[in-house]
Amino acid sequence: xxxxxxxxxxxxxxxxxxxxxxxxxxxxxxxxxxxxxxxxxxxxxxxxxxxxxxxxxxxxxxxxxxxxxxxxxxxxxxxxxxxxxxxxxxxxxxxxxxxxxxxxxxxxxxxxxxxxxxxxxxxxxxxxxxxxxxxxxxxxxxxxxxxxxxxxxxxxxxxxxxxxxxxxxxxxxxxxxxxxxxxxxxxxxxxxxxxxxxxxxxxxxxxxxxxxxxxxxxxxxxxxxxxxxxxxxxxxxx
Numbered sequence: 001x002x003x004x005x006x007x008x009x010x011x012x013x014x015x016x017x018x019x020x021x022x023x024x025x026x027x028x029x030x031x032x033x034x035x036x037x038x039x040x041x042x043x044x045x046x047x048x049x050x051x052x053x054x055x056x057x058x059x060x061x062x063x064x065x066x067x068x069x070x071x072x073x074x075x076x077x078x079x080x081x082x083x084x085x086x087x088x089x090x091x092x093x094x095x096x097x098x099x100x101x102x103x104x105x106x107x108x109x110x111x112x113x114x115x116x117x118x119x120x121x122x123x124x125x126x127x128x129x130x131x132x133x134x135x136x137x138x139x140x141x142x143x144x145x146x147x148x149x150x151x152x153x154x155x156x157x158x159x160x161x162x163x164x165x166x167x168x169x170x171x172x173x174x175x176x177x178x179x180x181x182x183x184x185x186x187x188x189x190x191x192x193x194x195x196x197x198x199x200x201x202x203x204x205x206x207x208x209x210x211x212x213x214x215x216x217x218x219x220x221x222x223x224x225x226x227x228x229x230x231x232x233x234x235x236x237x238x
Contacts, residue, residue, distance in 0.1 A: 017096040019043075020084030024105055024235045027076040034076070040088045043097065045079040050106065050235065053079070057098035058227055059091075062173055063117050066228040077235065105235040110227045117224045120172070120217040121179040122165050122209075130214035134158045134185040142167065147191065150200025154190040161186075168217070171205060175224065180215060188213060 027047045035046040045053070051072040054065055062068075081097060083089070089097070102108035140158040144167060147153050154167060165178040171194070192208035193200045203211060210216050 017093065018100040018104065019081035019097055021082045022101060022105070022238075023078075023080040024237050025078045026237065027078050029076075038089060038094065040086045041083045043079075043081045043089065043094060045077070047076045048079060049073055049076055050232070053098055053102065054108075054227075054229075057095055057102055059095065060225075060227060061169065061175055063175065064224060064226045066113075066115070066226050068229055069232065071234065072232065075234070102232075107231060107233050108229070109231040110229050113226050113228055114223050115226050116221040117226070118174060118219055119222040119224060120168070120174055120176045120219055122161065122168065122176055122215055123179050123218050124181070125210055125214050125216045128214055129180070129182060130212070131182075131186045131188040134187050140185075144171070150197040151191055151193050151202045156186060156188050156190075158185040159188070160184070168205070168209070176217065 029047065031047050034048045034052065035044075036048075037044040037046075049072060051062065051065065051068055054068070054072070055061065058065075079101075081101065083097070134157065138157050142154065142156045142159040142163050144152055144154045152171070156164070161178045161180045161182045165176045168176040190208055190212055191202060192205040193202035194205070202208075206217055
């Protein structure tokens, strides 16, 4: 009954919030990254995996998507969806369109569960946080940029720990929850070498968080919502 209800939900979403026109094509380039362009009435993904489409559709991280076939991680697609009007898409409405796309083009079916998976908690290190409390004016900014030598740099002005946890989640591909107990605004710089650039000089993200911020990432298993894929096919192209 649970599975049937979710299939019916996706069918309803497809009928109510389906793109007016969709183009799906395999991307045969060797580029590693992907691009997303959202304008009123239009969503464009370039070099995107279907796993990333599922993530967008349900706002889940890879560890929260269970039983995804290998091709959803390796094959890449260019996708253009047009809604038929000039209304700006909210995050929630964009999810509905992606869910309808999955149902229509991939015959996607799933069910929800709660499973114990690894979660990293952002907590103070034993020596205490070393980040500076923001004082005075200035505009909020928390941006990750490559340094040009294989490392990444996050500069924070008026930043907060909730957003830091979100950024760390994106960089690690693992869930990071803010349990720092630090509710204020902070200025800091964080530099690290990502795991995919092992030859670059510099600390890992885990080491950088500890040494440069006086925080640490504590691993534990926690009950977490997941979606379990029951069926998915390669998207029909056009």
